[in-house]
Amino acid sequence: MLANLNNLRAIFLNENGLSGQIPPILFNNTPSLEAIYLYNNSLSGPIPHSIASMSMLQDLELQGNLLSGVVPQAIYNLSMLQYLSLSSNNLTGRFLNNQSFNLPMLQYLYLGDNRFTGHIPSGLASCQHLQELFLDDNFFVDVVPLWLAGLSNLNLLFLGGNNLVGSIPAALGNLTGLTMLDLSYCSLKGDMPPELGLMRKLSYLRLGANQLTGVIQASLGNLTNLSELALEQNKLSGSVPPTLGNIAALQTLYIQNNDLEGNMEFMSALSNCRNLQLINIGVNSFTGSLSHHMGNLTSRLVTFTAGYNKLMGGLPTTISNISSLQWIDLSNNLLTEPIPKSITVMKNLAWLDLSSNDISGTIPKGIGILGNLERLFLQRNKLFGSIPSSFGNLSRLEKIDLSNNQLSSVIPASLFHLDKVIELNLSYNSFDGTLHANISGLIQTYQIDLSSNFFIGSIPESIGQLKMLTYLNLSHNMFIGHIQNPLQKLTNLASLDLSFNNISGTIPMFLANFTDLTTLNLSFNRLEGQIPEGGVFTNLPLQSLIGNAGLCGGSRFGFSPCPDIPHTNNRHFLEIFLPLATIVFGSIAILLYLLIGKKVKSKAEIQNYGDPTNGIGHQIVSYRELSRATNNFNEDNMLGSGSFGKVFKGQLCGLEVAIKVLDMQSEQAKRSFDTECRVLRMARHRNLIRVLNTCSNLDFRALVLQYMPNGSLEMLLHRSESMHFGFLERLNILVDVSMAMDYLHHEHCEVILHCDLKPSNVLFDEDMTAHVADFGIARLLLGRDNSMICATMPGTVGYMAPEYGSLGKASRKSDVFSYGIMLLEVFTRRRPTDPMFGGELTLRQWVQRAFSGELVHVVDDQLLQGMATSSCCNLNDGFLAPVFEMGLLCSNDSPDQRITMSDVVVRLKKIKAEYSKWNAATQCDWHHGD
Numbered sequence: 001m002l003a004n005l006n007n008l009r010a011i012f013l014n015e016n017g018l019s020g021q022i023p024p025i026l027f028n029n030t031p032s033l034e035a036i037y038l039y040n041n042s043l044s045g046p047i048p049h050s051i052a053s054m055s056m057l058q059d060l061e062l063q064g065n066l067l068s069g070v071v072p073q074a075i076y077n078l079s080m081l082q083y084l085s086l087s088s089n090n091l092t093g094r095f096l097n098n099q100s101f102n103l104p105m106l107q108y109l110y111l112g113d114n115r116f117t118g119h120i121p122s123g124l125a126s127c128q129h130l131q132e133l134f135l136d137d138n139f140f141v142d143v144v145p146l147w148l149a150g151l152s153n154l155n156l157l158f159l160g161g162n163n164l165v166g167s168i169p170a171a172l173g174n175l176t177g178l179t180m181l182d183l184s185y186c187s188l189k190g191d192m193p194p195e196l197g198l199m200r201k202l203s204y205l206r207l208g209a210n211q212l213t214g215v216i217q218a219s220l221g222n223l224t225n226l227s228e229l230a231l232e233q234n235k236l237s238g239s240v241p242p243t244l245g246n247i248a249a250l251q252t253l254y255i256q257n258n259d260l261e262g263n264m265e266f267m268s269a270l271s272n273c274r275n276l277q278l279i280n281i282g283v284n285s286f287t288g289s290l291s292h293h294m295g296n297l298t299s300r301l302v303t304f305t306a307g308y309n310k311l312m313g314g315l316p317t318t319i320s321n322i323s324s325l326q327w328i329d330l331s332n333n334l335l336t337e338p339i340p341k342s343i344t345v346m347k348n349l350a351w352l353d354l355s356s357n358d359i360s361g362t363i364p365k366g367i368g369i370l371g372n373l374e375r376l377f378l379q380r381n382k383l384f385g386s387i388p389s390s391f392g393n394l395s396r397l398e399k400i401d402l403s404n405n406q407l408s409s410v411i412p413a414s415l416f417h418l419d420k421v422i423e424l425n426l427s428y429n430s431f432d433g434t435l436h437a438n439i440s441g442l443i444q445t446y447q448i449d450l451s452s453n454f455f456i457g458s459i460p461e462s463i464g465q466l467k468m469l470t471y472l473n474l475s476h477n478m479f480i481g482h483i484q485n486p487l488q489k490l491t492n493l494a495s496l497d498l499s500f501n502n503i504s505g506t507i508p509m510f511l512a513n514f515t516d517l518t519t520l521n522l523s524f525n526r527l528e529g530q531i532p533e534g535g536v537f538t539n540l541p542l543q544s545l546i547g548n549a550g551l552c553g554g555s556r557f558g559f560s561p562c563p564d565i566p567h568t569n570n571r572h573f574l575e576i577f578l579p580l581a582t583i584v585f586g587s588i589a590i591l592l593y594l595l596i597g598k599k600v601k602s603k604a605e606i607q608n609y610g611d612p613t614n615g616i617g618h619q620i621v622s623y624r625e626l627s628r629a630t631n632n633f634n635e636d637n638m639l640g641s642g643s644f645g646k647v648f649k650g651q652l653c654g655l656e657v658a659i660k661v662l663d664m665q666s667e668q669a670k671r672s673f674d675t676e677c678r679v680l681r682m683a684r685h686r687n688l689i690r691v692l693n694t695c696s697n698l699d700f701r702a703l704v705l706q707y708m709p710n711g712s713l714e715m716l717l718h719r720s721e722s723m724h725f726g727f728l729e730r731l732n733i734l735v736d737v738s739m740a741m742d743y744l745h746h747e748h749c750e751v752i753l754h755c756d757l758k759p760s761n762v763l764f765d766e767d768m769t770a771h772v773a774d775f776g777i778a779r780l781l782l783g784r785d786n787s788m789i790c791a792t793m794p795g796t797v798g799y800m801a802p803e804y805g806s807l808g809k810a811s812r813k814s815d816v817f818s819y820g821i822m823l824l825e826v827f828t829r830r831r832p833t834d835p836m837f838g839g840e841l842t843l844r845q846w847v848q849r850a851f852s853g854e855l856v857h858v859v860d861d862q863l864l865q866g867m868a869t870s871s872c873c874n875l876n877d878g879f880l881a882p883v884f885e886m887g888l889l890c891s892n893d894s895p896d897q898r899i900t901m902s903d904v905v906v907r908l909k910k911i912k913a914e915y916s917k918w919n920a921a922t923q924c925d926w927h928h929g930d
Contacts, residue, residue, distance in 0.1 A: 010035040014061070021045035022067075027054055035059040039085065047072055047086075059083040063110060067091055076123075077102040085110035087134060094118035095140075103127050112136040112158060120145055120159070129153055136182060137161035144183065149174045160184040160206060167191070168207070173198040180204040184230060188212060192236075197222040208232040208254060211918075215239075216255070221246040230254040232280065233917065235878070237261070240281075245269030256282040256305065257914070264311070267293035278303040282329065283910055289313035290330075295321045307331040307353065308906060315354065317342045327351040331377065332906055335359050339378075344369045353377040355401065358746060358902070360384070363407075368393035379403040379425065380747070391415050403427040403449065404747065410434075417441035427451040427473065428684065434458075440465040447471040451497065452684055455479060459503075464489040473497040475521065476684070483508050495519035499544075502526055507551075512537055523547045524692075530562050546655045547692075558654025621693050623700050626650065626659055633661065640760075649707065656707040657692060661700075687740035689763065689773040708763035708771060713822075717759060717829055727863060727879065728915065729768075730826050735908045736770035737762055741819060742901040744772075745812045753810050757818035758799045759825060798832030798843075802893050813895035819904065820844075820890025827883060829860035844891045847884055855880050879915050882907070 008030045018041040027033075027050040034056050043065040051057075052074030058081060067089040075084065081103055087110040094117045101123035109124070112134040120140050124130070125147040132155055140162040148157065149171035157178060164186035172181070173195025179202060188210040196205070197219025203226060212234040220229065221243025229247070232254040239262030240255065250273040264286060270276060276298050286309040294304075295318025304322075307329045314337025315330060325346055331353045338361025339354065350372050359381040367373075368390025374397060383405040392414020400418075403425045410433035411426065419441050427449045434457030435450075442448070446468045455477040463472075464486025472490070475497045482505035483498070494516045503525040511517065512535035520536045521544045528550025531537065542557050552562035629650035630637045639647045645663040649656065684690075693704035713733060716725065737757075744752040754761075754772065761774040801817035803809045821832050824847050830836070832843040850858040859880060886907055889899050899907075 007032055009033065010037070012037050013041070014038060015040045017041060018043055022048055024048035024050040027051045030054070032056055034080075037061050038065070040064040042066055044068065046070070047075070047091075049074065051075060052077075054078065055080065057081055058105075061085045063087040063089070065089050073100075076100065079104060081106055083108045086114065087112040089114055091115065092117070095121040099123045101126060104129075106130060107153075108132045110134040112138065112161075114138055116140060120162075122147060125150060127151070132156040134158040135162070139163065141165075144169055144172070144188070146171055148172065151175070152177065154178055156180045158182040160186060162186055164188055168193055168196075168212075170195040172196070175199060177201060179225075182206040183210070185209040190214070192217050192231075194219040196220065199223065200225065202226055203249070204228045206230040208234070210234050212236060216241055216244075216260075218243045220244065223247060225249050227251045227275070228254075231258070233257040235259055240266035242266055242269035245272040247273060249275060251275050252278040254278075254280050256280045256284065258284055260284040261286065263288035264290055264293050268296070271296040271298070274298045274300070276301055280305040281309070282306055283308040283913070285310060287311065289316075291316045291318075294319045297322055299323050301325055303327040305329040307333070308910060309333050310903070310906070311335060313337055314359070315340055315343065319343070320345045322346075324348055326372075329353040330357070332356040332909075334902065338362070339364055341366065343367075346370065347372065349373055350396075351375040354381065356380040358382055362386075363388055363402075365390060367391065370394060371396065373397055375399045377401045378405070381405050382747075383407055385409070387412055387415060389414060392417060394418060395420065397421055399423045401425040402429065405429050407431060411436070413438075419443050421445050422468075423447040425449040426453070429453055431455060435460050438462045442466055444468055446492075449473040450477070452476040457481075459484055459487075459498075461486045463487065466490065468492065470494045470516070474501070475499040477501050479503055481505075483511075485510075488513075490514075491516075493517050497521040498525065499523040499547075500525075504528070506530065507532055511535065520544055527551055531557065531559065542653070542655050546653045621652070621695050621704060623695055623697065623702075625652065626661075626695055626702055626704070629657070630659060652693075652704065656709070658705040658707045660703040660705055662702065685740055685743045687736045687769070687771055688743070689771045705773075706765070706771070708773075709766050710764035710768055712764070713759035713762035713770070713826070716764070717826065718831065725862075728912075728919065731883070731908065731912050731915065733762070733770045734823055734826060735905070735912060737772055737819065737822070738901055738904045738908055740770075740772040741815060742905045745815065745901045751812060753812065754815050754818075755804075755810055756796055756799070757815055757822065758796050759822055762822075801895070803895060811895065812900070813898045816890050816898045816901060816904070817892075817895075819901070820887045820892075820898070823883070823887035823890065827860060827863070827880070827887075828858050829862065830858075844888065848888055851881075851884055851888065855884060858884075879911060879918075882911055 009032060011033065014037040018038070020043065022038070022043055022045070027048055031053055033054055035058060039061045044067065046069035047062065047067060049072045051072060055078070057078050060081065061083065063085040068091065070093040071086065071091055079102055082105050084106065085108070091114040096118060099121040101121065106127045107129050108131060113136070116138040118140065119142045120135060122145065128151065130151050131153050136158040142164060143166035144159065144164055146169055149169070154175050155177060157180070160182040164183065166188065167190030168183060168188055170193040173193065176199060178199050181199070181202060181204070184206040185208070189212065191214030192207065192212055194217045197217060200222060202223050205223065205226060205228070208230040209232065214236065215238035216231060216236055218241040221241065224247055226247050227249050228251060236258040237260065240260060242265070244266065253276065261284065270279070277300055279301065282305045286306070289312055291313055294316045299322055301322050302324055304325065304327065308331070311330065311333040312335065314335050317340040319325070320342040326348050327350065329351070335354065335357040336359060339359065341364045344364055344366035347370070349370050351374060353375070355377040356379070361383065362385035363378070363383060365388045367388055371393065373394050376397060376399070379401040384407060386409035387407065389412045391412060395418065397418050398420050400421060400423065406429065408430040411431055413436040416436050416439035421442055422444050424442065424445055424447065430453065432454040435455060437460050439460055440462040443466065445466055448469065448471070451473045457479065458481035459474065459479055461484050464484065467489065469490050470492050472493060472495070479501040481503065483503060485508070488508065488510035491514060493514055496517065499521040505527065506529035507522060507527055509532050511520065512532040514535060517536040520540060523544055524547030527548040529552065531545065531551055531554035545551060545557060551559050553559060627633060629652050630648040633648055637648045637650065639649050639658060641647070645661050648659045648661065650659045690706040691703055692706060695702040741754065741757070744754060756774060761772060763771050763773050765771060799818040799821050801814035804814040821843065824843055825831060828847065830843060837843055837846065847858050856864065886904060890904065892898050
């Protein structure tokens, strides 16, 4: 059939769904072929070697297939070839420096998105007619070749996505005809050469995801035809040059994930770029306010992202001038001002992220006008008031996160009719009242978190109609009633948390039949009866069931066997008990409702906690139970002791707990109990130690705390010879602690001071997550910037701020000082009370002297040993310096010079993100392995 194709000039079989291998006979019988188009099929196998016979071939397009193996050398000797495209296949092969290329007519070469290795073939230097060269997304290991500067006809050069090292050669500036340059996602270092500004025809410049340092060159302002400038994920520093405002054609600007700083003045220059559609300046260190710079930006702007900076003030009212804006991300900044009402006129807005700021005020009542809004992230702010009823008009909303605010009142029923919502998080607020009876409108929702509020009443039966639910968290509320049968329809549930409520009745057997359910927490309710078997209960930890005194069975949990009650006695019991129980619990429910309503009316009353365990959802344990749990407070069970008493390890209902018994001879200890109960009730965070129960009478007071099986940071640093932990592990611990302290300092109307932060007060759970402990001397401040003087607050020598140690003056900044000293201790493994320190030399001074010289002299030897085991790990990667710098800033003698815990969180997360990216690229971690 192919025998009579001697005069065939071209084959057009592109995009025909072809599969299988290319038959070699195709090339043997068509010597006159000039063009082959087989692109965008599913062809597999190797490229036939018979292609060598096709001396007349000018155009070969095989891209977008599944071809594999080595490219026949003959292809690189087809002297008439002008267009060669093999991109987007699985081709392999190693190019050597002496790889021959006899392609004098070649103008277009596309080898991208394959698996080629070795050097970028220098033989291409002879292809002087090359206009477009695509070698991107392969495994080439090389520098950017200097011979590229001699290809004067090049228009497009794509080398990104390879293992290119070294610097960007200044000689590339000779390619004045280049319109597109892509060197992104490599490992290039050094400064950006100013000669790039000579490429006046460039429309795309992509240098992102490298390790470039230095400043953004002002000469880039000469590239007036540039439509895309991508410099993201580097180590660029300094300010943004205002000359970028000269680039009239600029449409997209990516400079996120760098070390850029300075105020936002450059935004005024960008107002000259009337074609701008996207600006991403996130994860830098920009400061100042946006107020005077946003309103004049082009109305074509679609996306503005500036998260993870240090911006202050608020979202400017003039932002409403940008009518086309669809995406706003100002998360993780230092914004404080209320959300402006003018935002409600931005009809195109689809994504609004103002999370993790310090924004006060209410949610604008007119927010329902934003009919195109799909994502709303306002979590971790200081918003108060209620959810506006207009929320029900946001018919396109898919994700809502209002958690960790001070929102209150009831949730409007209209919110539960948003049928496109897939994630709803209202946790850690002060919502109260009952949930609306009909929440079935959330038909696509797979995640609901309403935990840590003040909801009362029963769990709505209509929740059983949310068939898509995989995650449901209603914990830490005041729900009553039984676990309703309609919940058995939620067969897709993977996680269910109903802990710390007043739920009664038995555990329904259908929970054991949920095949996807892997996480279940029913602890601290009033559940009773038989614990089901099978399913999630097979491997359920005891912590998920404790606090339910009426449960029985489940021998592995340590509960008592279920009594075998005769049917007649049981019926007689129910006939007498149920009517009485109905009256009693009905009265309690009404009383709770009245009490909660009273609390919501008065903020002052909310703060006046008469019962330290009110709202926790379980009863106070007795002295006898604690005595039995600790074997009569046997010294063998003692975990530690301090100025306020002793801490014992114990067993309650089979659960390991830490029982803190206060010294009742100390008036300060008595006050400590009340303070600690109040603080622990108020402060709920994953990195704070959690109180499980309390015991209090005239001559005995104790706290039952979450047991931390992996000891303290003090033990990990100084007493564990076998534990070797690396840079990332240490960084994770410090991030955990900083988030806990940021929560105490900045996420409550009452500022909570720790006053004794040190490694022995940082404890680890079974997953090595850090928890800040010992609030025995914590104090509450009613003002945001107040300090207090209290001579009776004992700190710890070495960790006390100077103003605290000498004057007893405690503030948030004194906690920051303690944190800074602890950070230095973590990375030097030297206590501030080490014998080497004394007289004129302190831990901070020792580090500060090394900071201006070589940090290697103060870094923990264990980290140095870890770096010595791998050639890719060295101090020049620059991760230790910013960590130590932050420790020095935190521990400055002057409180005014110390940064806030919010700043610490932002900086540490940025360091961690950069280190994780670097570590993934190098597959190298700073640790000493086992």
